[in-house]
Structure formats: structure tokens, C-alpha cells
Amino acid sequence: MPERQRADARRNHARILAVAEQEVAAHGANASLEQIARVAGVGSATVRRHFPTRRALLEAVxxxxxxxxxxxxxxxxxxxxxxxxxxxxxxxxxxxxxxxxxxxxxxxxxxxxxxxxxxxxxxxxxxxxxxxxxxxxxxxxxxxxxxxxxxxxxxxxxxxxxxxxxxxxxxxxxxxxxxxxx
Structure with a gap:
């Protein structure tokens, strides 16, 4: 994640990743991206902007x-x-x-x-x-x-x-x- 991102974008990234770690631990590789977005308090488009593919999210996790x-x-x-x-x-x-x-x-x-x-x-x-x-x-x-x-x-x-x-x-x-x- 580039350091040049806005502070809110960095916070969103960190929050999405933390929630994704919990969801993947609970549900495996098929954890719901929509559920991750909901729990992180962001839209699903925000999740996809930070992690364009499921694999990108899993690799980050x-x-x-x-x-x-x-x-x-x-x-x-x-x-x-x-x-x-x-x-x-x-x-x-x-x-x-x-x-x-x-x-x-x-x-x-x-x-x-x-x-x-x-x-x-x-x-x-x-x-x-x-x-x-x-x-x-x-x-x-x-x-x-x-x-x-x-x-x-x-x-x-x-x-x-x-x-x-x-x-x-x-x-x-x-x-x-x-x-x-x-």
C-alpha cells in the first residue's frame, strides 16, 4: 500500500485486512467479500479497490x-x-x-x-x-x-x-x- 495514499484509505486498507484475516480464519478461502466489507464498515467497491481479486486479498492475509x-x-x-x-x-x-x-x-x-x-x-x-x-x-x-x-x-x-x-x-x-x- 503506497504511503502516498490518504489517511482514510490507509485506515480502510488496515481495517479490511484485519477483518479479512478473521473471516478467512473462520470461513477459509471462500470467505464472503461482501461480509468483509460489511464488518469493516466499507462498501464492497472499496474492498475491491484495495484488493482487486480474491487471490490478492488472500495473499495479503x-x-x-x-x-x-x-x-x-x-x-x-x-x-x-x-x-x-x-x-x-x-x-x-x-x-x-x-x-x-x-x-x-x-x-x-x-x-x-x-x-x-x-x-x-x-x-x-x-x-x-x-x-x-x-x-x-x-x-x-x-x-x-x-x-x-x-x-x-x-x-x-x-x-x-x-x-x-x-x-x-x-x-x-x-x-x-x-x-x-x-
Whole structure:
């Protein structure tokens, strides 16, 4: 959000984002934009002016979580066991996707963001995970044919598959043993 915006526009942006975080947490990626506008006390056109697409809103809502996942990858990059570091980061990514409704949707590709380079959140996650994967490949813990995008796709698939389970946080634990040699 440009700092040159009027003060009321900055306040609206912050209020919309705060309400959107609550609505997405409660209702997932399909949270009603009209409900967000109502609760934020603005018109739906104001929401769309600040966030022209649902994906733009979801990316903004997920920004802090994406930052935390990127920072976590940097922390784990120095770990001696490259396989354990990669698995720990993927576990963190899965935990975030399951507990932060809407995050898995942000990391998926769709017609709106056809190419990976157009999905800012996915690009950041792939860039963050790349050093972890490279080290694991160099150590022989993971096949060189695997990409971070492949791994993120698996995590997102698990998160989306368990999203409507009565307790989605409990289901991915069954997937905690990744099928890699170790």
C-alpha cells in the first residue's frame, strides 16, 4: 500500500485486512467479500479497490505467515541433518496450511495465476525452500528430480484434502512420516 495514499484509505486498507484475516480464519478461502466489507464498515467497491481479486486479498492475509515460513527455512538451513531440516520445514508448512485456512489456496495455481512466477506467495515459498532441498539433494537424502514446487504441491494437497474434516489439524499427523528413505 503506497504511503502516498490518504489517511482514510490507509485506515480502510488496515481495517479490511484485519477483518479479512478473521473471516478467512473462520470461513477459509471462500470467505464472503461482501461480509468483509460489511464488518469493516466499507462498501464492497472499496474492498475491491484495495484488493482487486480474491487471490490478492488472500495473499495479503497470508503475508505474515509466508514471512514466518521463509524465516523458518533460513533458520533450518544451518541444521546439520539436511533431510531433517527439509522435513521439519515441510511439516511447518503443512501445519500452517492446516491451521491458517486459506493459505493452501494461496499456494495453489489456478487459471487466474496460470504460471508459478505470477503467484507471489508460491514464488516466495519455493525460493525459501530451495536451499533446504538443494542441501538434501547434495547429501543424497532426496532425489535430484524433486522440486520444491513438487513438495509444496504435496503439502497443499494434504491440507486441502483434510480441510473439511471435523478436526483438520488432527488429520495431517497421519502423514507425518514422509515416504522418503532415511
Amino acid at each position: 497470508s503475508h505474515r505467515r509466508i514471512d514466518a515460513l521463509c524465516e523458518r527455512a533460513r533458520e533450518l538451513a544451518g541444521k546439520d541433518d539436511s533431510r531433517a531440516a527439509l522435513l521439519e520445514w515441510l511439516g511447518d508448512l503443512l501445519a500452517y496450511c492446516v491451521t491458517a485456512r486459506g493459505l493452501a489456496n494461496v499456494l495453489t495455481y489456478d487459471a487466474e495465476t496460470e504460471a508459478a512466477h505470477q503467484n507471489a506467495c508460491s514464488v516466495r515459498i519455493v525460493e525459501a525452500g530451495d536451499p533446504l532441498l538443494r542441501r538434501a539433494v547434495e547429501d543424497g537424502a532426496v532425489s535430484g528430480e524433486v522440486t520444491v514446487a513438487d513438495l509444496v504441491t504435496l503439502v497443499v494437497g494434504i491440507a486441502l484434502a483434510t480441510e473439511h474434516h471435523p478436526d483438520p489439524r488432527g488429520r495431517p499427523s497421519a502423514c507425518s512420516r514422509w515416504p522418503w528413505p532415511g
